[in-house]
Amino acid sequence: MSRGTKAIxxxxxxxxxxxxxxxxAPAKLVLVVKADAYGHGLxxxxxxxxxADCFGVATIDEALTIxxxxxxxxxxxLEGFLNNDELKTAFDNDFDCVIHQxxxxxxxxxxxxxxxxxxxxxxDSGMNRLGFTDRQYQAAISRLDKHDRVKEIILxxxxxxxxxxxxxxxxxxxxxxxxxxxxxxxxxxxSSALLNKDHLTDEWCRVGLxxxxxxxxxxxxxxxxxxxxVMALKTNxxxxxxxDAGQGIGYSQKYKAQTDMxxxxxxxxxxxxxxxxxxxxxxxKLKNHKATIVGRVxxxxxxxxxxxxxxxxxxxxxLIWGEDEDSQLPLETLASHANTIPYVLLCQITSRVHYQYxx
Ligand SMILES: Cc1ncc(COP(=O)(O)O)c(C=O)c1O
Numbered sequence: 001m002s003r004g005t006k007a008i009x010x011x012x013x014x015x016x017x018x019x020x021x022x023x024x025a026p027a028k029l030v031l032v033v034k035a036d037a038y039g040h041g042l043x044x045x046x047x048x049x050x051x052a053d054c055f056g057v058a059t060i061d062e063a064l065t066i067x068x069x070x071x072x073x074x075x076x077x078l079e080g081f082l083n084n085d086e087l088k089t090a091f092d093n094d095f096d097c098v099i100h101q102x103x104x105x106x107x108x109x110x111x112x113x114x115x116x117x118x119x120x121x122x123x124d125s126g127m128n129r130l131g132f133t134d135r136q137y138q139a140a141i142s143r144l145d146k147h148d149r150v151k152e153i154i155l156x157x158x159x160x161x162x163x164x165x166x167x168x169x170x171x172x173x174x175x176x177x178x179x180x181x182x183x184x185x186x187x188x189x190x191s192s193a194l195l196n197k198d199h200l201t202d203e204w205c206r207v208g209l210x211x212x213x214x215x216x217x218x219x220x221x222x223x224x225x226x227x228x229x230v231m232a233l234k235t236n237x238x239x240x241x242x243x244d245a246g247q248g249i250g251y252s253q254k255y256k257a258q259t260d261m262x263x264x265x266x267x268x269x270x271x272x273x274x275x276x277x278x279x280x281x282x283x284x285k286l287k288n289h290k291a292t293i294v295g296r297v298x299x300x301x302x303x304x305x306x307x308x309x310x311x312x313x314x315x316x317x318x319l320i321w322g323e324d325e326d327s328q329l330p331l332e333t334l335a336s337h338a339n340t341i342p343y344v345l346l347c348q349i350t351s352r353v354h355y356q357y358x359x
Pocket of ligand 1: 078191
């Protein structure tokens with residue numbers, strides 16, 4: 001028997017999702033693979049996506065990691081460069097860069113290089129995170145138009161509310177952005193906007209979460225959009241116990257068995273990234289049955305109720321999220337029980353979880 005805590009990454013499902021999203025998009029995709037490809041393993045993911053037009057990352061280190069395995073890939077730094085060294089590295093490696101503030105334009109003015117760079121000029125259409133305001137934006141475009149270090153200018157902005165079903169802010173942001181459309185190439189949509197087919201005008205849609213077979217839109221699952229979960233997180237049963245009615249289970253002993261019950265201890269806890277907030281009430285899947293979490297999530301273990309599940313044995317496999325041969329448990333469901341978003345659960349998987357890549 002082993003603890004068996006592993007993330008199984010299904011490359012066929014990844015490719016399926018890429019095809020579905022490519023078919024949905026009006027033009028090309030930036031595949032957003034920051035944060036270790038949303039916890040799926042950056043090098044493996046980019047190696048599998050031969051036909052990608054562009055990868056988007058947050059940091060220069062992420063961009064350099066992609067370069068190691070895909071020297072030919074077009075790579076966009078979504079926050080651009082933060083200092084002169086990063087700018088030089090970006091030029092040396094032919095990275096595309098977002099520019100969202102004047103300080104970056106100043107750095108670009110002062111760089112000494114013979115190369116040219118593709119610039120994604122970011123407009124703040126209402127998110128109030130990164131980007132130029134209306135007046136600044138026009139000035140930035142004029143400044144870049146004349147710039148001899150600039151290859152192409154792509155206009156971009158980012159949506160704040162596309163994941164909310166009832167919202168009119170996406171339309172407001174789109175309208176503000178398109179008023180400034182003075183270029184052929186624009187980029188606005190994220191996964192939610194693409195799946196909702198919201199106001200799509202992009203030459204470049206930037207998709208992250210949907211690529212991994214998870215829906216960002218509250219109250220929906222990936223299957224609603226013909227997407228398939230790329231990750232299945234699994235562990236094993238490492239102990240089985242009888243608990244008498246009235247006894248407490250786990251830390252703080254707040255959970256008390258209402259009747260005599262049988263529990264399994266499984267090999268995953270918050271030390272692997274499983275959310276502590278799921279202590280009690282949420283469920284995992286064992287032999288295609290729902291098994292409710294009982295008592296507090298520990299660092300390395302969780303207790304689940306198996307009273308109604310027959311023939312459970314040590315070493316049996318437990319599905320935490322995703323899908324395997326006989327069952328499925330959408331990450332979206334677990335995230336909603338944990339009062340969080342799927343992005344967080346994927347990004348907080350810790351290094352002691354083993355990864356297995358299946359084709
Ligand atoms: C600027 C930008 N574009 C696109 C994305 C992709 O978003 P999603 O994963 O919701 O598709 C992100 C993700 O955070 C982002 O920061």
